[in-house]
Amino acid sequence: MSTLHEEITSRKTFAIISHPDAGKTTLTEKLLYFGGAIREAGSVKGKKNTKQATSDWMEIERQRGISVTSSVLEFDYNGHHINILDTPGHEDFSEDTYRTLTAADSATMLIDAAKGVEAQTEKLFKVCSMRGIPIFTFINKMDREVREPFEVMEEMENVLGIRSYPMNWPIGMGQNFFGIYDRHARKVELFNPDNPSDVEVRQISGPEDPLLDELVEPSFLSQFREEMELLDVAGDPYDEDKIFRGELTPVFFGSAVSNFGVQNFLEHFLYFAPSPVGRESDQGFVEPVQDLFSGFIFKIQANMNPKHRDRIAFMRITSGKYTQGMTVNHSRLNKTMRLAQPTQFLAQDRSIVEEAYAGDIIGLFDPGTFRIGDTLAGKGNFQFAEMPHFSPEQFAAVSVKDAMKHKSFEKGIQQLTEEGLMQLFQTYNRYPEQQIIGVVGGLQFEVLEHRLKNEYNSDIHLEHLPLTIARWVTGDEKELDTFRKKQRNLAIDRDNKLVALFENEFQMNMAKDKYPNLVFHENSFTG
Ligand code: G4P
Numbered sequence: 001m002s003t004l005h006e007e008i009t010s011r012k013t014f015a016i017i018s019h020p021d022a023g024k025t026t027l028t029e030k031l032l033y034f035g036g037a038i039r040e041a042g043s044v045k046g047k048k049n050t051k052q053a054t055s056d057w058m059e060i061e062r063q064r065g066i067s068v069t070s071s072v073l074e075f076d077y078n079g080h081h082i083n084i085l086d087t088p089g090h091e092d093f094s095e096d097t098y099r100t101l102t103a104a105d106s107a108t109m110l111i112d113a114a115k116g117v118e119a120q121t122e123k124l125f126k127v128c129s130m131r132g133i134p135i136f137t138f139i140n141k142m143d144r145e146v147r148e149p150f151e152v153m154e155e156m157e158n159v160l161g162i163r164s165y166p167m168n169w170p171i172g173m174g175q176n177f178f179g180i181y182d183r184h185a186r187k188v189e190l191f192n193p194d195n196p197s198d199v200e201v202r203q204i205s206g207p208e209d210p211l212l213d214e215l216v217e218p219s220f221l222s223q224f225r226e227e228m229e230l231l232d233v234a235g236d237p238y239d240e241d242k243i244f245r246g247e248l249t250p251v252f253f254g255s256a257v258s259n260f261g262v263q264n265f266l267e268h269f270l271y272f273a274p275s276p277v278g279r280e281s282d283q284g285f286v287e288p289v290q291d292l293f294s295g296f297i298f299k300i301q302a303n304m305n306p307k308h309r310d311r312i313a314f315m316r317i318t319s320g321k322y323t324q325g326m327t328v329n330h331s332r333l334n335k336t337m338r339l340a341q342p343t344q345f346l347a348q349d350r351s352i353v354e355e356a357y358a359g360d361i362i363g364l365f366d367p368g369t370f371r372i373g374d375t376l377a378g379k380g381n382f383q384f385a386e387m388p389h390f391s392p393e394q395f396a397a398v399s400v401k402d403a404m405k406h407k408s409f410e411k412g413i414q415q416l417t418e419e420g421l422m423q424l425f426q427t428y429n430r431y432p433e434q435q436i437i438g439v440v441g442g443l444q445f446e447v448l449e450h451r452l453k454n455e456y457n458s459d460i461h462l463e464h465l466p467l468t469i470a471r472w473v474t475g476d477e478k479e480l481d482t483f484r485k486k487q488r489n490l491a492i493d494r495d496n497k498l499v500a501l502f503e504n505e506f507q508m509n510m511a512k513d514k515y516p517n518l519v520f521h522e523n524s525f526t527g
């Protein structure tokens with residue numbers, strides 16, 4: 001029997017961040033394949049045919065035309081227990097995606113080598129970098145004609161501000177992709193386009209090894225050797241501390257669709273990626289390996305089963321061990337409760353969890369008891385650090401059509417905000433007062449309308465506003481005073497924090513120039 005320490009330290013909980021179409025579903029599927037969680041690589045892929053990608057297990061949501069979830073997948077590999085937090089991409093991108101990242105201990109950034117750093121990746125990267133978690137990079141689609149590796153790395157540095165350390169380096173690309181060279185293990189993995197997953201691995205003494213002359217065409221080989229020399233001379237040195245602090249990203253090249261370079265990545269990743277990391281609470285840092293069970297709710301998902309109007313609260317276990325039916329203290333309500341039948345998320349479907357450890361994610365049935373950020377603990381009454389809100393990108397004034405329905409409308413707005421579907425603001429210094437809804441992706445408006453109508457019997461008016469940025473404002477009291485009086489589009493959030501809403505960057509920069517002693521925070525953590 002393994003000990004608590006072994007169980008917890010064998011866990012790796014991470015999220016894959018990328019822009020739609022970079023290959024996240026494909027990469028996830030290959031990782032599951034290595035873990036034996038699916039039988040055949042390719043068996044769950046195929047958005048365009050009838051087969052459903054495993055990570056898109058919210059078929060129910062899909063049938064209803066909305067997909068609002070981030071799923072969790074877990075599998076075992078070489079003695080590690082791996083939890084992948086799958087963040088939604090595409091049009092259902094939402095604040096949920098950001099919050100899911102707070103449950104991860106590291107992230108894998110997936111980049112399409114032809115497209116480089118794209119918008120959604122940049123946003124998700126910012127959240128990871130704010131938390132200082134290690135970030136690994138997989139540069140995908142090397143089987144295509146793509147951009148030069150140095151160019152992509154330079155873009156990562158310019159756009160994201162992160163330096164990279166290539167763990168392996170591609171030899172050629174596209175039609176002339178010969179494989180990758182693992183700089184640490186000093187081996188080449190040869191790409192066979194006719195049978196890509198049949199990888200031939202050859203140990204070599206280094207880039208100058210004559211064996212390479214037999215394997216690689218001269219022009220590609222000489223380019224590869226030049227690049228390796230340049231990397232050794234001008235590249236960043238290998239620095240594990242920087243990797244752990246998220247200041248240097250180990251970079252891997254490959255082709256997810258061909259299942260090439262994925263295992264190389266996985267093995268290095270498991271070596272570097274942190275085991276469950278503790279979290280800050282109002283009573284000090286909570287270490288993961290200890291008898292005390294604790295966790296926090298980072299996401300609430302409603303209506304996973306349309307037959308039951310239940311909600312599921314996703315909890316990241318922060319410390320200790322969960323056992324079925326255990327009793328915990330709900331800190332915010334200061335109430336003892338029994339955790340009945342939590343579910344866990346396996347590759348194929350959900351099942352009842354009997355035990356789970358720090359690092360794992362479990363789903364709790366929620367009759368309306370949980371809010372985003374709630375802390376549950378085996379004993380004691382402490383609260384994990386508050387979960388930040390991030391700037392929405394679309395805003396609308398909301399009101400109920402039928403004034404008679406006001407009460408249920410207010411209740412709905414309240415509950416859906418607690419669930420994290422959207423952010424709720426109140427106009428400041430403006431009469432009549434208005435409720436403003438902020439969302440990251442436009443689909444959330446549709447979800448809001450749909451759910452208020454179906455669950456709270458309230459038809460609503462949504463008046464879309466020409467605003468795209470929210471900033472939480474603090475700073476010099478006198479200047480704040482003037483700002484409160486003169487600035488347009490001010491609001492307060494649910495915690496009564498002052499928020500400035502702007503139409504665009506230009507308008508925001510004008511305010512910054514005008515009020516140099518104010519700080520415009522990108523998220524609700526205002527220090
Ligand atoms: P996503 O979840 O990040 O949105 O991306 P997904 O895995 O669905 O991949 C997007 C497209 O990119 C898919 O093609 C997929 O096959 C392709 N792809 C993923 N990895 C690689 C790779 O390493 N090389 C190449 N050449 N293509 C890759 P599609 O045509 O949109 O879909 P499908 O019909 O192939 O499923």
